[in-house]
Amino acid sequence: MKISIGNDHAGTEYKLAIIGLLKSMDIEVTNYGTNGSDSVDYPDFVHPVAEDVEQEKVDFGIIICGSGNGASMTANKHQKIRCALCWNKEIVQLAREHNDANILSLPARYISLPQALEMVQVFLNTNFEGGRHERRIEKIPCS
Template sequence: MKIGIASDHRGYALKGRIIALLRNLEQETYDFGPDTPESVDYPDFGSTVASAVSRGELDRGILICGTGMGMAIVANKFDGVLAAPCHDDITAEMARMHNDANVLCLSSDLLGDRLVNRMVEIFLKTDFEGGRHARRIAKIRQYEADARSTAESRSAEAQEV
C-alpha cells in the first residue's frame, strides 16, 4: 500500500515515529514534510498529501497537526478524499469500515504513542464494509461532484423558520 504522510510543526516528532512504524509494517511510505520542526502552516502540507490521494498516486494518507482538525478540513477540500480526524481505536476502525476514509488525521497534542500505533495499524488493515455504507458514500461522492450547483440550489431551497 502506498501511504503519504505529512504534518505541521506540532506533529513533526509524531510524524517521524509513525514513519518508523510504517517502515516496520513494510508499507511504501512517502514523507511530504516538513523536514524540520520549524513553524509551518498546516494547509501547505496537508494539501500535498490530499492532492496525491485525490490523483490516485497514494492509497492512503496520514496527516498530523495539534488537533487533527485543521488537517481534516484541508484534506476534505480535495475530490475523492475522505479525511477523518480520529481519536481512538473505534473511530479509526469506523472511519474505514463505515466511511471508507482514505486519510487519517491525528492529534499530536492529545494522543499517546501506543494509541497512535494501534490506530494507524487499524486504519491500514480495516476494509470498507460496503453495503448500506456504500450507498451513503456514493451520495457524498455525488454531492462532491455537484458541489457548485448543489450549493446554489440548496441555498435557494432553504426557508426561514
C-alpha cells in the same frame, strides 16, 4: 502499499515514529511533512497528501497537526477525499468500515504516541464494509 504522510510542527515526532512503523511493515512512504519544530502552515503539507490520494498515486494518506482539525478540513476540500479526524482506535475502525476514509487525521496534542501508532495499524488493517454504507458514501458530493 503506498502511503503519503504530512504534518506540521506539532506532528513531527509522531510522523517520524509512524514512518518507522510503516517502513517496518514494508510500506512505501512519501513524506511531505516538516521534520522540524519551527512553526509552519499545515496546509502546505496536507494539500500534497490529499492530491496523492485524489490522483491514486497512493493507497492512503496520514496527516498530523496539533488538533487534527485544520489538517482534516484542508484535506476534505479535495475531491475524492474522505478524511477522518480520529482520537481513538474505535473511531478509526468505524471511519474505515462505515465511511471508507482514505486519509487519517491525527491530533498530536490530544493522543499519545502509542495510541497514534495503534490507530495507524487499525486504519491500514480495516476494510470498508460496503453494503448500506456504500449508498451513504455515494451521497457525499465530490466537488
